Amino acid sequence: MAATAANRRVILKDYVEGYPREEHMEVLPGAEVPLRLAGDDPPGSVLVRNLYLSCDPYMRPKMSRPLRESYTAAFTPGSVITGYGVARVLDSSDPRLAPGDLVWGITGWEDYSVVKPPATAFLAKISHGGEGGGVPLSYYTGILGMPGLTAYVGFHEICAPKKGETVFVSAASGAVGQLVGQFARLAGCHVVGSAGSKEKVELLKTKFGFHDAFNYKEEPDLAAALKRCFPEGIDIYFENVGGAMLDAVLLNMRVHGRIAVCGFISQYNLREGEKDAVRNLSAVIGKRLRMQGFIEPDHKHLYPQYEAWVLPYIRDGTIAYVEDVAEGLESAPKALIGLFHGRNVGKQLVRIADDE
Amino acid sequence: MAATAANRRVILKDYVEGYPREEHMEVLPGAEVPLRLAGDDPPGSVLVRNLYLSCDPYMRPKMSRPLRESYTAAFTPGSVITGYGVARVLDSSDPRLAPGDLVWGITGWEDYSVVKPPATAFLAKISHGGEGGGVPLSYYTGILGMPGLTAYVGFHEICAPKKGETVFVSAASGAVGQLVGQFARLAGCHVVGSAGSKEKVELLKTKFGFHDAFNYKEEPDLAAALKRCFPEGIDIYFENVGGAMLDAVLLNMRVHGRIAVCGFISQYNLREGEKDAVRNLSAVIGKRLRMQGFIEPDHKHLYPQYEAWVLPYIRDGTIAYVEDVAEGLESAPKALIGLFHGRNVGKQLVRIADDE
Incomplete structure (x- = not known):
C-alpha cells in the first residue's frame, strides 16, 4: 500500500x-x-x-x-x-x-x-x-444502516402496530418508506403508499407488496385520495414528507391513531415564511392522536436486535x-x-x- | 313534592x-x-x-x-x-x-x-x-369533575412530568389551566402560564402559584415572550389554545418535550379555511417531540384515583x-x-x- x-x-x-x-x-x-x-x-x-x-x-x-x-x-x-x-x-x-x-x-x-x-x-x-x-x-x-433502523424504530417502536391495522406511508419508495411498507405487511397490516411517479407506484405494488399505492402528483385532492384508499381511516401514518400531505392525513386518521414523524422532505427546500401551513391539527384532539418525532441516533441500542431480525428476511428474499x-x-x-x-x-x- | x-x-x-x-x-x-x-x-x-x-x-x-x-x-x-x-x-x-x-x-x-x-x-x-x-x-x-380529571390525566398521564422540568400552560386561569399550574408546582416543576388580561395574570402568580405568567394580548412576539420565560426551553406544554401560540411554543420546546393537546379554543370560532396555519411542526422531528391529544371520557377509570389524590389538597387549601x-x-x-x-x-x- x-x-x-x-x-x-x-x-x-x-x-x-x-x-x-x-x-x-x-x-x-x-x-x-x-x-x-x-x-x-x-x-x-x-x-x-x-x-x-x-x-x-x-x-x-x-x-x-x-x-x-x-x-x-x-x-x-x-x-x-x-x-x-x-x-x-x-x-x-x-x-x-x-x-x-x-x-x-x-x-x-x-x-x-x-x-x-x-x-x-x-x-x-x-x-x-x-x-x-x-x-x-x-x-x-x-436497509442495514441508518434508514433500516429508522424504519424499524419508527414503525415498531413509535407506532406499535397491531395486526389488521391500516398503515399509510408517504415517500414510500424511498430508503425508509420501502422498508416500512414491507414491515407493515409482515406485521399483518393493510398498507398503502404514496410516491411521485407511475414507475414508483408500480414498484410499491409489485416489488414491495403494498396493498395499494397512488401517485400524489396526479391527485388533485389528497384527502379524497386517502379516503378512497382508506374508507375506514388510517391507524398509523409513517410521515416522511409533511406539508399538504400531513394536513390531508389528519382528516383521515382514525381514533387513537399514531403518526411517526420521520421527515418533512417537502419542506426542507422552502425558505422561512414559505413553509406549508398545517390547518387540521385539531384532529389530534378529537381523534386522540399521538404524533411523535424521532431520530435514529437516539435508538442505536436497538440496532443488534434489528439486524438479527432483518437479516434472515434479506437472505430468504422476504424483504426486498x-x-x-x-x-x-x-x-x-x-x-x-x-x-x-x-x-x-x-x-x-x-x-x-x-x-x- | x-x-x-x-x-x-x-x-x-x-x-x-x-x-x-x-x-x-x-x-x-x-x-x-x-x-x-x-x-x-x-x-x-x-x-x-x-x-x-x-x-x-x-x-x-x-x-x-x-x-x-x-x-x-x-x-x-x-x-x-x-x-x-x-x-x-x-x-x-x-x-x-x-x-x-x-x-x-x-x-x-x-x-x-x-x-x-x-x-x-x-x-x-x-x-x-x-x-x-x-x-x-x-x-x-x-376541579372534581371533567376539568379536574382532564388536568390530571393530561398532566400526569400524558406529560409524565419529572421534578425540575419546565411547564408552560396556555389559558392558564381557566377551568383546566389553573389546575395544571398547581399540579405542576406540586410535582416540583417550574411553571409559567399565559392568560388574556392583567387580572388573570395576577391571579396566576398570586392565587395559583405559577412561577411566572404573561398576558398574551400584550406580547407582540409570542416566541420571544416564551424565550424570555424559558431561556432553557419548555419540557412540557399543556395546550389549551392552538394556533399562533402552538407555533411559538414549537420553537421553544426542548429535546424530548411533550405536548398534551387538550383544546384549541383559539380555533373553535374560525370558519373552515380561516384556521390558523401552524408552520413550525418540523420541530417535532429535530426535538423528538411527542404531541398527544386526549379527551377525558377515555380516562374515566382514573377518576377514583384522582379524587382520592386531590380531595386532601382541596380540604387543606394546598390547591385553590x-x-x-x-x-x-x-x-x-x-x-x-x-x-x-x-x-x-x-x-x-x-x-x-x-x-x-
Whole structure:
C-alpha cells in the first residue's frame, strides 16, 4: 500500500437557500494524504477508505444557515460534507477497530477520512456484509444502516402496530418508506403508499407488496385520495414528507391513531415564511392522536436486535431492497440534489471505490 | 313534592358559524313536566333536578354544522343543549342511583332532565360534595369533575412530568389551566402560564402559584415572550389554545418535550379555511417531540384515583379553585358565549337552583 494517496473531497461552498444546486458544492481534486494516522490525530482516531456514501434527506437542513439550535449541526462552508457511509479501516488507534475491518457510520464525502472521537462512536463494525456475508456491502447505507433502523424504530417502536391495522406511508419508495411498507405487511397490516411517479407506484405494488399505492402528483385532492384508499381511516401514518400531505392525513386518521414523524422532505427546500401551513391539527384532539418525532441516533441500542431480525428476511428474499447507485465521487452532489426532486428510485447512494 | 313542575329549557336555535351569539340560543319558558319517570322512559332512566351547569369550550364545536365525523356528536337545532352538570336525583330506575342522591355528569340545560341509557353511564354519584362533604357541590363541574380529571390525566398521564422540568400552560386561569399550574408546582416543576388580561395574570402568580405568567394580548412576539420565560426551553406544554401560540411554543420546546393537546379554543370560532396555519411542526422531528391529544371520557377509570389524590389538597387549601358563577338558567347562553371572549375569570358555571 502506498504511503500516500490522492484524496478528492466534496465541500459545501456556501449555505443553501431553496433547492440545492450543483454550484453549492464543489469536488476538489485529490490532494496527497498519508495512509497512516498522523502523530497529531487524537487517540482513538480511525483512518478509513470510503467505499459507499449515503444521500439522505436530513442532509438538506444541515446545508442551511443555522437559524436556531438543532439536533444536528449545520455543515461548515468550505469544509467536507459529512454523512453516512461504508468504509474500510486502513489504520486505527480505536481498540474496537483494526486495519481491514469494514465499518458503517458517519464519514466524509472524500476518498479517505480520518474519523476522530467522539464521531468514532458512530462507526460500527460490519459483520455480515460483502463477500462471505451474503448481503451487499452497500446495504449498510440502507436497509442495514441508518434508514433500516429508522424504519424499524419508527414503525415498531413509535407506532406499535397491531395486526389488521391500516398503515399509510408517504415517500414510500424511498430508503425508509420501502422498508416500512414491507414491515407493515409482515406485521399483518393493510398498507398503502404514496410516491411521485407511475414507475414508483408500480414498484410499491409489485416489488414491495403494498396493498395499494397512488401517485400524489396526479391527485388533485389528497384527502379524497386517502379516503378512497382508506374508507375506514388510517391507524398509523409513517410521515416522511409533511406539508399538504400531513394536513390531508389528519382528516383521515382514525381514533387513537399514531403518526411517526420521520421527515418533512417537502419542506426542507422552502425558505422561512414559505413553509406549508398545517390547518387540521385539531384532529389530534378529537381523534386522540399521538404524533411523535424521532431520530435514529437516539435508538442505536436497538440496532443488534434489528439486524438479527432483518437479516434472515434479506437472505430468504422476504424483504426486498431497491437501491439507486450513482457511480463515482464526482456524481455525489447531483445524486444528493436529485433526492429533493424525487429523481432517485429507491435508496440513493454513491459508490466511490471498489472494495479493494 | 308537586307531581309536576315548570321546566325551562335552553335550546340551540341553529348551527353556529363564527362566534356564537345570544340569538343562536333561546331560553324557553317552563312547560309542565312530571316529577316522576314516565312509563315510556326506558329502564335505567334517571330523572334529575339540575343544580349547576358547566360551560366548557368543547361545547362550541358541537354547535357547528357537522362537517365530518367527530368524537362528539353535534347538538341538534331545536333541542336542549347538553353538557356537564350537577344534579339531584328525583326518580331513578337505575339501580346505582336513588332519589335524593347527588350526581355529576352529562345532563341538559334545563330545570329537570330525564337522563336515559346509555348517557346514564356518565352520571356519577357524588360522595363528598355539599353539606357535610366539606367541598362545594359546584366543584363537581370543575376541579372534581371533567376539568379536574382532564388536568390530571393530561398532566400526569400524558406529560409524565419529572421534578425540575419546565411547564408552560396556555389559558392558564381557566377551568383546566389553573389546575395544571398547581399540579405542576406540586410535582416540583417550574411553571409559567399565559392568560388574556392583567387580572388573570395576577391571579396566576398570586392565587395559583405559577412561577411566572404573561398576558398574551400584550406580547407582540409570542416566541420571544416564551424565550424570555424559558431561556432553557419548555419540557412540557399543556395546550389549551392552538394556533399562533402552538407555533411559538414549537420553537421553544426542548429535546424530548411533550405536548398534551387538550383544546384549541383559539380555533373553535374560525370558519373552515380561516384556521390558523401552524408552520413550525418540523420541530417535532429535530426535538423528538411527542404531541398527544386526549379527551377525558377515555380516562374515566382514573377518576377514583384522582379524587382520592386531590380531595386532601382541596380540604387543606394546598390547591385553590376559582369559579366564575353566573346566576340562573337565563344567564347560561351569555355565560357560555363569554368563554370564547375570555370574559370568565376561572371556571365558568351557572347556578340554576339552590340545592333544595
